[in-house]
Amino acid sequence: MPVNIVAFCCNWCSYAGADLAGTSRLAYPSQVKIIRVPCSCRVDEAFVLRAFIRGADGVIVCGCHLGDCHYMTGNHHTKQRMEALFGLLEFMGMERERLRLEWISASEGAKFADTMAGFTAQVEKLGKNERYAGKCFEAADAETTNTEATDTETADVEAMDVEATDAETADTETTNTKAAEDI
Amino acid sequence: MRIGVFVCHCGNNIKATVDVALLAERVREGFLWGASSVSPSVSPSVSPSASPSVTSVVFSADYMYLCAEGGQKMITDAITEHGLEGVVVCACSPRMHEATFRKAAQRAGLNPYKLEIANIREQCSWVHADKKAATDKALSLAKAAIAKVKLAKPLFPGENTVEKRALVIGGGIAGIQAALDIAEAGFAVDLVEKTPSIGGKMAQLDKTFPTLDCSACILTPKMVEAASHENITLHTYSEVEKVEGFVGSFTAVIRKKARGVNIKKCTGCGDCLAACPMKKIPNEFESGMANRTAIYIPFAQAVPNVPVIDRNHCAYFKNGKCKRCEGACQPKAIDFSQEDELIAERYGVIVAATGYEPIALDAFGEYGYHDNKDVITSLEFERLTNASGPTGGKLLRPSDGRVPKRVTFIQCVGSRDATARGKPYCSKVCCMYTAKHAILIKEKHPETDVEVFYIDVRTPGKSFEEFYRRAVEAYGVRYIKGQVGKVIGENGSLRIQAMDMLENGRYDSVTDLVVLAAAVEPSADTKKIARMLAAPADVNGFLSEAHPKLRPVESATAGVFLCGMANGPKDIPETVAQASAAACKAIGILMKDKLVTNPCTAKADEDLCNGCGLCVGVCPYGAISSEGGAFPRVVCVNSALCQGCGGCAAACPSGAMDLQGFSHRQITAEVDALCL
Ligand SMILES: Cc1cc2nc3c(=O)[nH]c(=O)nc-3n(C[C@H](O)[C@H](O)[C@H](O)COP(=O)(O)OP(=O)(O)OC[C@H]3O[C@@H](n4cnc5c(N)ncnc54)[C@H](O)[C@@H]3O)c2cc1C
Ligand code: SF4
Ligand code: SF4
Numbered sequence: 095m096p097v098n099i100v101a102f103c104c105n106w107c108s109y110a111g112a113d114l115a116g117t118s119r120l121a122y123p124s125q126v127k128i129i130r131v132p133c134s135c136r137v138d139e140a141f142v143l144r145a146f147i148r149g150a151d152g153v154i155v156c157g158c159h160l161g162d163c164h165y166m167t168g169n170h171h172t173k174q175r176m177e178a179l180f181g182l183l184e185f186m187g188m189e190r191e192r193l194r195l196e197w198i199s200a201s202e203g204a205k206f207a208d209t210m211a212g213f214t215a216q217v218e219k220l221g222k223n224e225r226y227a228g229k230c231f232e233a234a235d236a237e238t239t240n241t242e243a244t245d246t247e248t249a250d251v252e253a254m255d256v257e258a259t260d261a262e263t264a265d266t267e268t269t270n271t272k273a274a275e276d277i
Numbered sequence: 278m279r280i281g282v283f284v285c286h287c288g289n290n291i292k293a294t295v296d297v298a299l300l301a302e303r304v305r306e307g308f309l310w311g312a313s314s315v316s317p318s319v320s321p322s323v324s325p326s327a328s329p330s331v332t333s334v335v336f337s338a339d340y341m342y343l344c345a346e347g348g349q350k351m352i353t354d355a356i357t358e359h360g361l362e363g364v365v366v367c368a369c370s371p372r373m374h375e376a377t378f379r380k381a382a383q384r385a386g387l388n389p390y391k392l393e394i395a396n397i398r399e400q401c402s403w404v405h406a407d408k409k410a411a412t413d414k415a416l417s418l419a420k421a422a423i424a425k426v427k428l429a430k431p432l433f434p435g436e437n438t439v440e441k442r443a444l445v446i447g448g449g450i451a452g453i454q455a456a457l458d459i460a461e462a463g464f465a466v467d468l469v470e471k472t473p474s475i476g477g478k479m480a481q482l483d484k485t486f487p488t489l490d491c492s493a494c495i496l497t498p499k500m501v502e503a504a505s506h507e508n509i510t511l512h513t514y515s516e517v518e519k520v521e522g523f524v525g526s527f528t529a530v531i532r533k534k535a536r537g538v539n540i541k542k543c544t545g546c547g548d549c550l551a552a553c554p555m556k557k558i559p560n561e562f563e564s565g566m567a568n569r570t571a572i573y574i575p576f577a578q579a580v581p582n583v584p585v586i587d588r589n590h591c592a593y594f595k596n597g598k599c600k601r602c603e604g605a606c607q608p609k610a611i612d613f614s615q616e617d618e619l620i621a622e623r624y625g626v627i628v629a630a631t632g633y634e635p636i637a638l639d640a641f642g643e644y645g646y647h648d649n650k651d652v653i654t655s656l657e658f659e660r661l662t663n664a665s666g667p668t669g670g671k672l673l674r675p676s677d678g679r680v681p682k683r684v685t686f687i688q689c690v691g692s693r694d695a696t697a698r699g700k701p702y703c704s705k706v707c708c709m710y711t712a713k714h715a716i717l718i719k720e721k722h723p724e725t726d727v728e729v730f731y732i733d734v735r736t737p738g739k740s741f742e743e744f745y746r747r748a749v750e751a752y753g754v755r756y757i758k759g760q761v762g763k764v765i766g767e768n769g770s771l772r773i774q775a776m777d778m779l780e781n782g783r784y785d786s787v788t789d790l791v792v793l794a795a796a797v798e799p800s801a802d803t804k805k806i807a808r809m810l811a812a813p814a815d816v817n818g819f820l821s822e823a824h825p826k827l828r829p830v831e832s833a834t835a836g837v838f839l840c841g842m843a844n845g846p847k848d849i850p851e852t853v854a855q856a857s858a859a860a861c862k863a864i865g866i867l868m869k870d871k872l873v874t875n876p877c878t879a880k881a882d883e884d885l886c887n888g889c890g891l892c893v894g895v896c897p898y899g900a901i902s903s904e905g906g907a908f909p910r911v912v913c914v915n916s917a918l919c920q921g922c923g924g925c926a927a928a929c930p931s932g933a934m935d936l937q938g939f940s941h942r943q944i945t946a947e948v949d950a951l952c953l
Contacts, residue, residue, distance in 0.1 A: 098951075098952060100948060100951055100952065105372075106813065106833055107813065109370075109372070110372060110833075112399065112400055113370045113372060113396075113399040113400070115399075115404060116370070116398065116399030116400055116403040116404050117399060117403065119403055119404070120404065121404050121405065121406060122404055124401075124404075124405040124407070124410040124411060124413070124414045125414075127414060127417055127418060127421070127951045128396070128400055128418075129421065129944065129947050129948065129951065130371065130396075131923065131939060131944070132877070132921050132922055132923050132936070132939060133922035133923055133924065135895070135922055135923060135924035135927060136922065136923030136924065136926065136927055136936060136939055136944075137927060138926070138927040138941065138944075139927075140941075140945075141944055141945065141948055144945055144948050144949070145948045145951075145952055148948060148949055148952035148953075149952045150948075150951075150952050158813070161808060162807075162808070162813060162814070163811075164811055164813070164833070164834070164922075165811070165897050165898075165920055165922035165924070166811060166897040167897045168897065168922045168924050171895055171924050171927070171928065175927065199813065199815075199816070200813055200821060200833070201813075201815040201816055201821060202816065207404070
């Protein structure tokens, strides 16, 4: 199984840098999948942790260079948050190398491609993320269901999500039993 | 929820690496939402109507060019025919066509924010070669977009009024032209120039290529026009200190530095200059080749034609004694007590035109610029051949005032130089101005031998090649392909050691004057201005255009426009064209009374907010406060100020703050879809 990598890219710099890598046809591994956020400061630690428990093997957060943030100071908050998150990952017993923070500007298409190739190689060296993948679904699902409880506007979405939650819980159980067997 | 997915071939751009038909088919396979009846691979295909409470892809199709009229029609038709409540377009980057497709959705009665793009071109087909891998990834991206759109809420943009006034920063030819065009369209313009006069570098030039018309003769009328235009307010000797706000309503603070001379009273007679005892100050306008007094007018045609007291050199400001200029000034315009003045003004748009500087040559010791008076830069040469320059236009060596018998030009000093001391880019104007300088010498002194060392001669531009050929063929200028290794001062002459690449041999000879075509770089303040305007700059420090081809005069920051050398090397005709284009774009905004605002703003849930105030400190725009809320301490967001960064949403510990359009649940759903 190839490793799976989630990249959070800010709209103004890194996402544009990724687009430039595209227009310049600079290849990087296809396991890297990008989620567009307005600013790297939109990236909640919870998104990163969610990715890890859902089975991502690496997460990379990319923003504008410090001082060049489209929202002036946004990426300083990102830096603070991610630094704390590195510590948390270590505390959890996860390799901090699975998370990376990079500043990539809109004109750095080559840097984007190189960074993604480098990060993928780094994560491949660590192998699959087995320690946490699938381990905390219950907690995560409880959280999602809570938020949904406040959401009464779209009945269809809710109905659907309940369905999803059920499916996921079933999923978790099997993983848990497997884990138990391993021990 | 009924979702439609559209997959674009983009000709072969996507289709060559992503199996578009398979993708259109597989997006209909249920993942989170169960139902997985895959119909045979006919596109477009419609699945048996799904039960209303379940989200499913009820329509999917692939098409050659979705952005073309036919493609857009396919989307709008499908929305109406199949009652789509959410749309995903798998195509190029949302930075390209998100707006196009959202407008189309709106035409069909769907809220535009119920449409999401999966970027399967720039971030998939163009960067992956393996078709299977690329198709798998495209499917992941499509599923993430579906997951996001299914949680999308309809959003409605607000409005904000447009302040009908423009700020132009930089009074070179770029800024002057932009200001004039905006003013001619009937809008008020403030033109802020850092130095005591507008004009920029063009005011220093002698003749201009390729027509050899006199720079001052074409520039000064424009300078005067700008100063006298009823819609233009000049702020010379001024700098922008602070910019806040957003398109339609920026607020800028401008520091008007104290001139020491009352602009209204001064008649520009210059009596004060004659009276000033401090006469040995290097004259910046003459590139240091002449001196000026402490109270000075930068050059004869300066606009405004009012002196400035240079406080660093003025005897009164240094030692508290002198004031001779005051005595000499009949209209009593000198005012030593003048202080810097700060003015704050509101603007709808901003044009950045802060221009360029030649690079410093400290790192290029081999050319001996700092050791030999007769090694000069091209900008100094402009002054040396200029009739209003230090020698009255006579070509005389700075060291001994003799007419040089041989002149050597060295091109690409620091340009196209990827080492740390140089610039990787081509400065674009040097080949042409060097040919111009060579011709100007030959016209004055046909007997003077002129040689040019070059790496390549680049002459793309109207009448440029012809101009260069004239230098070679009609004027006999010697062009030598090769790089100069060393310039050594020797008995009042200069020895040149170089490689002649076409002769494949060493070149060693003696010359009288060396002229260095120093690379250009963005002016020193560009970085500061870029930060102030939140306008991105490229790796070389030039202000970046929002799109290199399609949006060449806009910055990525809405309402900020670029022109001239501040955006990259260019000559005067290109600068003027770009300035007019920037003005035109700016006028487009100023013409509107109201602008729609981005509805992807933050929103706090009053019931969840615990009043901790963490978000307040994070917001760079001061958009969050507890005033006006339903409860004390519970915050609310001012959507007119919020720019939608989402920092507050990530900072909020109680899950009360969320960013519309990029909500917690949406991003979580995207993460889940990508990790499946
Ligand atoms: C030696 C030489 C010869 C040339 N000859 C020719 C020629 O023959 N033909 C031709 O077409 N082109 C020629 N060029 C190119 C030409 O000079 C430029 O294309 C042109 O001057 C660019 O104009 P600009 O307004 O963008 O920049 P500038 O002329 O640099 O003007 C920028 C202005 O902004 C001001 N400014 C900077 N920072 C701030 C700030 N923070 N706040 C407020 N104001 C600020 C500066 O003081 C300046 O007045 C030559 C260039 C050189 C170096
Ligand atoms: S006061 Fe300053 S500016 Fe005026 S004459 Fe004396 S030295 Fe010159
Ligand atoms: S998203 Fe939040 S932090 Fe960002 S501008 Fe809006 S209110 Fe301020």
